[in-house]
Structure formats: structure tokens, C-alpha cells
Amino acid sequence: MRSFVFTFFVLALFSCSKPSAENIYTDKNNWFDNGKDINPQLADVFYILPTCVFDWTDSIGQMHHHASLTDEKQRAAMQPSYELADKIFADSANFFAPYYRHITMESWKTEETVTERFPMAMDDIRMAFKHYLKEWNNGRPFVLAGFSQGAKCVIELIKEMDEQTYSKFIAGYVCGYRVTQQDLQSKTLKPAQSSTDTGVAIAYNSVTKPQGMNPIISGGNQIIINPASWTTDYLPHPLNDSISVQIDSINKVLIVLGIDEEKAFIPSLEWIFPKGNIHLQELTLYQEQLQKNVKQRINSFVKK
Numbered sequence: 001m002r003s004f005v006f007t008f009f010v011l012a013l014f015s016c017s018k019p020s021a022e023n024i025y026t027d028k029n030n031w032f033d034n035g036k037d038i039n040p041q042l043a044d045v046f047y048i049l050p051t052c053v054f055d056w057t058d059s060i061g062q063m064h065h066h067a068s069l070t071d072e073k074q075r076a077a078m079q080p081s082y083e084l085a086d087k088i089f090a091d092s093a094n095f096f097a098p099y100y101r102h103i104t105m106e107s108w109k110t111e112e113t114v115t116e117r118f119p120m121a122m123d124d125i126r127m128a129f130k131h132y133l134k135e136w137n138n139g140r141p142f143v144l145a146g147f148s149q150g151a152k153c154v155i156e157l158i159k160e161m162d163e164q165t166y167s168k169f170i171a172g173y174v175c176g177y178r179v180t181q182q183d184l185q186s187k188t189l190k191p192a193q194s195s196t197d198t199g200v201a202i203a204y205n206s207v208t209k210p211q212g213m214n215p216i217i218s219g220g221n222q223i224i225i226n227p228a229s230w231t232t233d234y235l236p237h238p239l240n241d242s243i244s245v246q247i248d249s250i251n252k253v254l255i256v257l258g259i260d261e262e263k264a265f266i267p268s269l270e271w272i273f274p275k276g277n278i279h280l281q282e283l284t285l286y287q288e289q290l291q292k293n294v295k296q297r298i299n300s301f302v303k304k
Helices: 002-017 021-025 072-089 105-109 111-137 149-159 287-303
Strands: 044-048 094-096 142-147 169-175 200-204 244-248 253-257
Touching: 021 111, 044 072, 044 111, 044 149, 072 094, 072 142, 072 287, 105 111, 111 149, 142 149, 142 287, 149 169, 149 200, 169 287
Parallel strands: 044 094, 044 142, 142 169, 169 200
Antiparallel strands: 244 253
16 A cells, blocks of 8 residues: 555656646647637747756755746746737747746856756757647648747647648747757758748847857757848848948858947857857847748738
């Protein structure tokens, strides 16, 4: 009897510490709420958050390298990113965005720590995406969008799509993360070539000079498109009256000219974002272009 009770207790404890997709993402608290009802006439956007938290210690002194699903301070730190993405990517679409146990900022210090810790974050995203498709999508076309760590997740979701899911896939916005040659072995990961092609990945990384690159985020990148023009040529294109953007043909990154790199530089984060790196501005810098382009690609998909 004692053995049975002990076994039951262990199983129960294990099931609580590793909840299934069904009891994580059926809980509406694990989804960002923008206060809007689902409109069946619109396409969907499934958005994945970037890194928003640092390593943290819980009440018993244990160090954590993944975001909490329940900590209110951490959730508050995530809200601005969700709200900005809702405004950019889902101006005229349904917006779905899960909270997930993304890896912390310190995890990006080495390739090894990213490789070790990222699988938990990706498992959450797979579960959330599966739940979204099963319970909420109802056959509507959808956009994937992610920034930084979220963009890394987008790449994996595109690579793993089956034929039925891919048939509803409008485009994937891979903002601020690399797409490697190995990633391109997937039949479903296709580089965007224009402003209206669909079933493609729209990928870019931005610096003011090649020395500003972070090799973990943009090293070895293979695909690039210029949001200032939605072309893949190597000419400079005006973003606004003072800033132009040009593709570096060697490193496959965007060289942004006319921006004050000193204002974008954060000394405390130099270890991940050296001077010349403008990764943290990669949504706001192209906000207007991204907002318009999502609508263009949705319209293009519907017409096809």
C-alpha cells in the first residue's frame, strides 16, 4: 500500500512539473489577450515573443534560465512587445500569441547554452501552435511572425509544417535571426523575393556596420530581403528622409545608413549587442513597412 501511494505521489508530481499541451494552452491565461474577438472573415497572425527576461532566482534561491509562465513582473516586461506586434502584424487580422518559457538573455552568451536551453522554449511553442491549429484556426490562412528568439521559433515551425498546414501558410516573418544553409534543406522554408510572394520566409538582420554583427544571431545567414524596398538587390533604398538601407552581399545583413549608432548602443548589453548592432530596433525601425507588407501578402494569398 505504501509503495502504491508513493508511486501515485511521484506520478502526480511529475505530471504537475511537466504539464501537457492540453493543460497549458487550453488555459487562456497562457495567451496574450488583445481584447478583440476572433473575426472569421480575417486571416490570423501567430506571433512569438523575443527574449524579454534575464536569469532570475525563485523564492527558494534556485536560478532559472527560462521565463516563468506565471510571474507577474515578467509578464509585465513582455506586454510592450506583444502590444507592438499586435499593432504591426495584426492591424487587420486575428492575433494569437502564447506566453512560453523562452530562454533568458544570459543564455545567448554562447552557442552551447542556446543549444542546451532552447528545446524547452520550442516545445512550448510547438504545443501552442498545435493547440491554435486544432481549436482556433478553423481553416483560415495564417501568418507566422517572430522577433529574435521568436524568429528562431518561426524558422522551426516552418520547417516542420506538413502539407495541409503549409497550404494555409501565408508567410513567416523572421525578424532579427539567421537562416542557415541547413535550415534551407527544408522544402517548406523558401526565401521571399518580393513584397507579395507567399509561402515564404521574410528574413533580415540589421547593423550599421559588419563589426556590429552578433555571430549567434546573424552569423552564417543565407537569406535576406530589404524592408525598405522588398527587394533582394544590393542597392541602397530609402527608408525615410534620413535613413537608407542596403544589403551586405557578403554577410547577408542589412546595413542601415543615417542612424545614430551611439543612441542605439547599450553598454551593459555590449556582450550581445556590440556597437553598430541595432537588433533591438528591428521592429520599430521598419514598423510602417512591416504593417503594410503583412496586408499585401494576405491580399496576395487570398487572390491566389
